[in-house]
Amino acid sequence: MDTTEAQSVSERVLQVLVTVARHGRPIAAREIAAQTSLPLSTVYRHLVPLKKWGLVQEHAHEALYEPGPVGVQLAWGFDHNSHLVTQAREEIDALVQRTGETVGLLVAANGQVVCLDMHESEQSLRCSFAKGRAHPLVHGASAKALLSFLPQTTRDNLIGRQLAGQPVAQERLIAQIEEIRKQRYAVSESEVDFGVWGVSAPVFAAKERLEGTITLMAPAVRVAQRHEELIRLTVAAAERISNRLQYF
CATH class of the missing domain: 3.30.450.40 (GAF domain)
Known part of the structure:
Protein backbone atom coordinates (compact mmCIF):
# COMPACT_ATOMS: atom_id res chain seq x y z
CA MET A 1 0.00 0.00 0.00
CA ASP A 2 1.55 3.33 -1.05
CA THR A 3 1.42 6.53 1.00
CA THR A 4 -1.51 8.03 -0.91
CA GLU A 5 -3.61 4.88 -0.55
CA ALA A 6 -2.78 4.63 3.17
CA GLN A 7 -3.88 8.22 3.70
CA SER A 8 -7.13 7.50 1.87
CA VAL A 9 -7.84 4.50 4.10
CA SER A 10 -7.07 6.53 7.22
CA GLU A 11 -9.43 9.28 6.10
CA ARG A 12 -12.23 6.77 5.51
CA VAL A 13 -11.74 5.31 8.99
CA LEU A 14 -11.94 8.81 10.46
CA GLN A 15 -15.00 9.52 8.32
CA VAL A 16 -16.75 6.53 9.89
CA LEU A 17 -15.68 7.62 13.39
CA VAL A 18 -16.89 11.19 12.91
CA THR A 19 -20.23 9.96 11.56
CA VAL A 20 -20.78 7.82 14.68
CA ALA A 21 -19.74 10.71 16.93
CA ARG A 22 -21.97 13.25 15.21
CA HIS A 23 -25.10 11.16 15.10
CA GLY A 24 -26.11 11.80 18.71
CA ARG A 25 -27.60 8.34 19.21
CA PRO A 26 -26.66 4.75 18.25
CA ILE A 27 -26.44 4.34 14.47
CA ALA A 28 -26.70 1.33 12.15
CA ALA A 29 -23.88 0.42 9.77
CA ARG A 30 -26.22 0.93 6.81
CA GLU A 31 -26.90 4.49 7.94
CA ILE A 32 -23.16 5.12 8.29
CA ALA A 33 -22.72 3.86 4.73
CA ALA A 34 -25.51 6.14 3.50
CA GLN A 35 -24.07 9.20 5.21
CA THR A 36 -20.48 8.58 4.12
CA SER A 37 -21.22 7.17 0.63
CA LEU A 38 -18.95 4.23 1.47
CA PRO A 39 -19.79 0.62 0.61
CA LEU A 40 -21.34 -1.26 3.52
CA SER A 41 -18.50 -3.80 3.47
CA THR A 42 -15.99 -0.95 3.80
CA VAL A 43 -17.88 0.48 6.76
CA TYR A 44 -17.83 -2.88 8.56
CA ARG A 45 -14.11 -3.26 7.84
CA HIS A 46 -13.31 0.16 9.29
CA LEU A 47 -15.46 -0.43 12.36
CA VAL A 48 -13.23 -3.35 13.39
CA PRO A 49 -10.14 -1.28 14.42
CA LEU A 50 -12.35 1.45 15.87
CA LYS A 51 -13.98 -1.10 18.17
CA LYS A 52 -10.62 -2.69 18.99
CA TRP A 53 -9.23 0.65 20.20
CA GLY A 54 -12.36 1.60 22.15
CA LEU A 55 -13.30 4.53 19.94
CA VAL A 56 -16.56 2.86 18.90
CA GLN A 57 -18.65 0.18 20.59
CA GLU A 58 -21.67 -1.88 19.64
CA HIS A 59 -24.91 -1.04 21.38
CA ALA A 60 -25.71 -3.53 24.14
CA HIS A 61 -28.95 -4.91 22.69
CA GLU A 62 -29.07 -3.86 19.03
CA ALA A 63 -26.85 -4.01 15.96
CA LEU A 64 -26.02 -0.33 16.33
CA TYR A 65 -22.82 1.59 16.95
CA GLU A 66 -22.03 4.39 19.38
CA PRO A 67 -18.93 6.22 20.69
CA GLY A 68 -16.73 3.97 22.82
CA PRO A 69 -15.12 4.43 26.25
CA VAL A 70 -11.95 6.01 24.86
CA GLY A 71 -14.20 8.86 23.75
CA VAL A 72 -14.74 9.66 27.44
CA GLN A 73 -10.99 9.94 27.94
CA LEU A 74 -10.68 12.20 24.91
CA ALA A 75 -13.52 14.39 26.14
CA TRP A 76 -12.03 14.63 29.64
CA GLY A 77 -8.65 15.57 28.22
CA PHE A 78 -10.21 18.18 25.98
CA ASP A 79 -12.20 19.76 28.81
CA HIS A 80 -9.13 20.00 31.03
CA ASN A 81 -6.49 20.92 28.48
Whole structure:
Protein backbone atom coordinates (compact mmCIF):
# COMPACT_ATOMS: atom_id res chain seq x y z
CA MET A 1 0.00 0.00 0.00
CA ASP A 2 1.55 3.33 -1.05
CA THR A 3 1.42 6.53 1.00
CA THR A 4 -1.51 8.03 -0.91
CA GLU A 5 -3.61 4.88 -0.55
CA ALA A 6 -2.78 4.63 3.17
CA GLN A 7 -3.88 8.22 3.70
CA SER A 8 -7.13 7.50 1.87
CA VAL A 9 -7.84 4.50 4.10
CA SER A 10 -7.07 6.53 7.22
CA GLU A 11 -9.43 9.28 6.10
CA ARG A 12 -12.23 6.77 5.51
CA VAL A 13 -11.74 5.31 8.99
CA LEU A 14 -11.94 8.81 10.46
CA GLN A 15 -15.00 9.52 8.32
CA VAL A 16 -16.75 6.53 9.89
CA LEU A 17 -15.68 7.62 13.39
CA VAL A 18 -16.89 11.19 12.91
CA THR A 19 -20.23 9.96 11.56
CA VAL A 20 -20.78 7.82 14.68
CA ALA A 21 -19.74 10.71 16.93
CA ARG A 22 -21.97 13.25 15.21
CA HIS A 23 -25.10 11.16 15.10
CA GLY A 24 -26.11 11.80 18.71
CA ARG A 25 -27.60 8.34 19.21
CA PRO A 26 -26.66 4.75 18.25
CA ILE A 27 -26.44 4.34 14.47
CA ALA A 28 -26.70 1.33 12.15
CA ALA A 29 -23.88 0.42 9.77
CA ARG A 30 -26.22 0.93 6.81
CA GLU A 31 -26.90 4.49 7.94
CA ILE A 32 -23.16 5.12 8.29
CA ALA A 33 -22.72 3.86 4.73
CA ALA A 34 -25.51 6.14 3.50
CA GLN A 35 -24.07 9.20 5.21
CA THR A 36 -20.48 8.58 4.12
CA SER A 37 -21.22 7.17 0.63
CA LEU A 38 -18.95 4.23 1.47
CA PRO A 39 -19.79 0.62 0.61
CA LEU A 40 -21.34 -1.26 3.52
CA SER A 41 -18.50 -3.80 3.47
CA THR A 42 -15.99 -0.95 3.80
CA VAL A 43 -17.88 0.48 6.76
CA TYR A 44 -17.83 -2.88 8.56
CA ARG A 45 -14.11 -3.26 7.84
CA HIS A 46 -13.31 0.16 9.29
CA LEU A 47 -15.46 -0.43 12.36
CA VAL A 48 -13.23 -3.35 13.39
CA PRO A 49 -10.14 -1.28 14.42
CA LEU A 50 -12.35 1.45 15.87
CA LYS A 51 -13.98 -1.10 18.17
CA LYS A 52 -10.62 -2.69 18.99
CA TRP A 53 -9.23 0.65 20.20
CA GLY A 54 -12.36 1.60 22.15
CA LEU A 55 -13.30 4.53 19.94
CA VAL A 56 -16.56 2.86 18.90
CA GLN A 57 -18.65 0.18 20.59
CA GLU A 58 -21.67 -1.88 19.64
CA HIS A 59 -24.91 -1.04 21.38
CA ALA A 60 -25.71 -3.53 24.14
CA HIS A 61 -28.95 -4.91 22.69
CA GLU A 62 -29.07 -3.86 19.03
CA ALA A 63 -26.85 -4.01 15.96
CA LEU A 64 -26.02 -0.33 16.33
CA TYR A 65 -22.82 1.59 16.95
CA GLU A 66 -22.03 4.39 19.38
CA PRO A 67 -18.93 6.22 20.69
CA GLY A 68 -16.73 3.97 22.82
CA PRO A 69 -15.12 4.43 26.25
CA VAL A 70 -11.95 6.01 24.86
CA GLY A 71 -14.20 8.86 23.75
CA VAL A 72 -14.74 9.66 27.44
CA GLN A 73 -10.99 9.94 27.94
CA LEU A 74 -10.68 12.20 24.91
CA ALA A 75 -13.52 14.39 26.14
CA TRP A 76 -12.03 14.63 29.64
CA GLY A 77 -8.65 15.57 28.22
CA PHE A 78 -10.21 18.18 25.98
CA ASP A 79 -12.20 19.76 28.81
CA HIS A 80 -9.13 20.00 31.03
CA ASN A 81 -6.49 20.92 28.48
CA SER A 82 -8.14 22.87 25.67
CA HIS A 83 -6.66 26.36 25.70
CA LEU A 84 -9.88 27.85 24.31
CA VAL A 85 -12.11 26.15 26.88
CA THR A 86 -9.92 27.00 29.87
CA GLN A 87 -9.43 30.64 28.86
CA ALA A 88 -13.12 31.15 28.09
CA ARG A 89 -14.66 29.42 31.12
CA GLU A 90 -14.27 32.27 33.64
CA GLU A 91 -15.69 34.91 31.29
CA ILE A 92 -18.60 32.69 30.30
CA ASP A 93 -19.47 32.02 33.94
CA ALA A 94 -19.35 35.76 34.63
CA LEU A 95 -21.62 36.47 31.64
CA VAL A 96 -24.16 33.93 32.91
CA GLN A 97 -24.11 35.61 36.33
CA ARG A 98 -24.49 39.12 34.90
CA THR A 99 -27.31 38.30 32.50
CA GLY A 100 -29.09 35.38 34.13
CA GLU A 101 -29.12 33.59 30.76
CA THR A 102 -27.48 30.51 29.25
CA VAL A 103 -24.17 30.89 27.39
CA GLY A 104 -22.40 28.40 25.13
CA LEU A 105 -18.93 28.10 23.61
CA LEU A 106 -19.03 26.88 20.02
CA VAL A 107 -16.60 26.20 17.18
CA ALA A 108 -16.72 25.39 13.47
CA ALA A 109 -15.68 21.84 12.57
CA ASN A 110 -16.22 19.81 9.41
CA GLY A 111 -18.86 22.16 8.07
CA GLN A 112 -20.86 22.23 11.29
CA VAL A 113 -21.10 24.32 14.43
CA VAL A 114 -20.16 22.19 17.43
CA CYS A 115 -20.93 23.05 21.05
CA LEU A 116 -17.81 22.63 23.22
CA ASP A 117 -19.30 23.86 26.48
CA MET A 118 -22.66 25.03 27.78
CA HIS A 119 -23.13 27.05 30.97
CA GLU A 120 -26.80 27.02 31.89
CA SER A 121 -28.51 29.69 33.94
CA GLU A 122 -31.05 29.00 36.67
CA GLN A 123 -33.81 30.23 34.37
CA SER A 124 -35.47 27.73 32.08
CA LEU A 125 -34.53 27.42 28.40
CA ARG A 126 -35.58 24.75 25.93
CA CYS A 127 -32.78 24.63 23.40
CA SER A 128 -31.39 21.97 21.05
CA PHE A 129 -27.80 23.09 21.67
CA ALA A 130 -25.94 20.87 24.12
CA LYS A 131 -22.32 20.02 24.78
CA GLY A 132 -20.98 17.86 21.96
CA ARG A 133 -23.96 18.41 19.68
CA ALA A 134 -23.54 19.77 16.14
CA HIS A 135 -25.75 21.77 13.78
CA PRO A 136 -25.43 23.04 10.20
CA LEU A 137 -23.16 26.04 9.77
CA VAL A 138 -25.72 28.33 8.10
CA HIS A 139 -28.60 28.78 10.56
CA GLY A 140 -28.66 30.69 13.84
CA ALA A 141 -26.47 33.32 15.46
CA SER A 142 -23.68 30.89 16.41
CA ALA A 143 -23.34 29.46 12.92
CA LYS A 144 -23.42 32.85 11.22
CA ALA A 145 -20.91 34.41 13.61
CA LEU A 146 -18.50 31.56 12.84
CA LEU A 147 -19.22 31.43 9.13
CA SER A 148 -18.65 35.17 8.76
CA PHE A 149 -15.03 34.97 9.89
CA LEU A 150 -13.93 31.79 8.13
CA PRO A 151 -11.62 32.16 5.11
CA GLN A 152 -13.67 33.33 2.13
CA THR A 153 -13.06 30.21 0.02
CA THR A 154 -14.14 27.95 2.88
CA ARG A 155 -17.16 30.16 3.54
CA ASP A 156 -18.26 30.19 -0.10
CA ASN A 157 -17.92 26.41 -0.41
CA LEU A 158 -19.98 25.84 2.72
CA ILE A 159 -22.74 28.20 1.60
CA GLY A 160 -22.82 26.62 -1.85
CA ARG A 161 -23.00 23.10 -0.42
CA GLN A 162 -25.41 23.63 2.48
CA LEU A 163 -27.75 25.94 0.57
CA ALA A 164 -27.47 24.20 -2.80
CA GLY A 165 -30.33 25.09 -5.14
CA GLN A 166 -31.40 28.04 -2.93
CA PRO A 167 -29.98 31.14 -4.65
CA VAL A 168 -32.22 33.56 -2.74
CA ALA A 169 -31.19 32.09 0.61
CA GLN A 170 -27.54 32.24 -0.45
CA GLU A 171 -27.79 35.92 -1.38
CA ARG A 172 -29.57 36.73 1.88
CA LEU A 173 -26.92 34.95 3.93
CA ILE A 174 -24.05 36.66 2.10
CA ALA A 175 -25.64 40.05 2.84
CA GLN A 176 -26.00 39.09 6.51
CA ILE A 177 -22.35 38.03 6.63
CA GLU A 178 -21.21 41.46 5.44
CA GLU A 179 -23.17 43.11 8.25
CA ILE A 180 -21.92 40.63 10.86
CA ARG A 181 -18.31 41.26 9.87
CA LYS A 182 -18.82 44.99 10.36
CA GLN A 183 -20.57 44.83 13.73
CA ARG A 184 -18.64 41.79 15.08
CA TYR A 185 -21.70 39.91 16.30
CA ALA A 186 -24.73 38.02 14.98
CA VAL A 187 -28.27 37.79 16.30
CA SER A 188 -31.10 35.43 15.44
CA GLU A 189 -34.54 34.45 16.61
CA SER A 190 -36.30 31.12 16.07
CA GLU A 191 -33.80 30.01 13.41
CA VAL A 192 -32.68 26.87 15.24
CA ASP A 193 -35.20 26.61 18.09
CA PHE A 194 -38.61 28.27 17.92
CA GLY A 195 -38.97 31.13 20.37
CA VAL A 196 -35.26 31.31 21.23
CA TRP A 197 -33.32 34.55 20.72
CA GLY A 198 -29.54 34.49 20.57
CA VAL A 199 -26.54 36.75 20.19
CA SER A 200 -23.14 35.38 19.21
CA ALA A 201 -19.75 37.11 19.19
CA PRO A 202 -16.59 35.61 17.65
CA VAL A 203 -13.44 34.90 19.62
CA PHE A 204 -10.03 35.35 18.04
CA ALA A 205 -6.46 34.37 18.81
CA ALA A 206 -3.43 36.28 17.51
CA LYS A 207 -3.63 37.84 14.05
CA GLU A 208 -7.43 37.65 13.97
CA ARG A 209 -7.43 33.85 13.75
CA LEU A 210 -10.95 32.65 14.47
CA GLU A 211 -11.09 30.28 17.45
CA GLY A 212 -14.80 30.04 18.15
CA THR A 213 -17.76 32.04 19.35
CA ILE A 214 -19.67 32.59 22.57
CA THR A 215 -23.43 32.63 22.29
CA LEU A 216 -26.01 33.86 24.77
CA MET A 217 -29.40 32.16 24.37
CA ALA A 218 -32.75 33.01 25.96
CA PRO A 219 -36.49 32.79 25.35
CA ALA A 220 -37.36 35.68 23.03
CA VAL A 221 -40.28 36.85 25.16
CA ARG A 222 -38.09 37.10 28.25
CA VAL A 223 -35.42 39.32 26.71
CA ALA A 224 -37.47 41.39 24.28
CA GLN A 225 -36.51 44.63 26.06
CA ARG A 226 -32.88 43.66 26.75
CA HIS A 227 -31.37 43.08 23.31
CA GLU A 228 -28.93 46.00 23.36
CA GLU A 229 -27.73 45.19 26.88
CA LEU A 230 -27.21 41.50 26.12
CA ILE A 231 -25.41 42.24 22.84
CA ARG A 232 -23.08 44.68 24.59
CA LEU A 233 -22.24 42.27 27.41
CA THR A 234 -21.69 39.32 25.06
CA VAL A 235 -19.42 41.28 22.70
CA ALA A 236 -17.40 42.60 25.64
CA ALA A 237 -16.96 39.09 27.07
CA ALA A 238 -15.82 37.79 23.68
CA GLU A 239 -13.26 40.59 23.41
CA ARG A 240 -11.85 39.76 26.84
CA ILE A 241 -11.55 36.08 25.92
CA SER A 242 -9.77 37.08 22.70
CA ASN A 243 -7.32 39.16 24.72
CA ARG A 244 -6.63 36.22 27.02
CA LEU A 245 -6.05 33.88 24.07
CA GLN A 246 -3.50 36.31 22.62
CA TYR A 247 -1.49 36.81 25.80
CA PHE A 248 -1.75 33.54 27.77
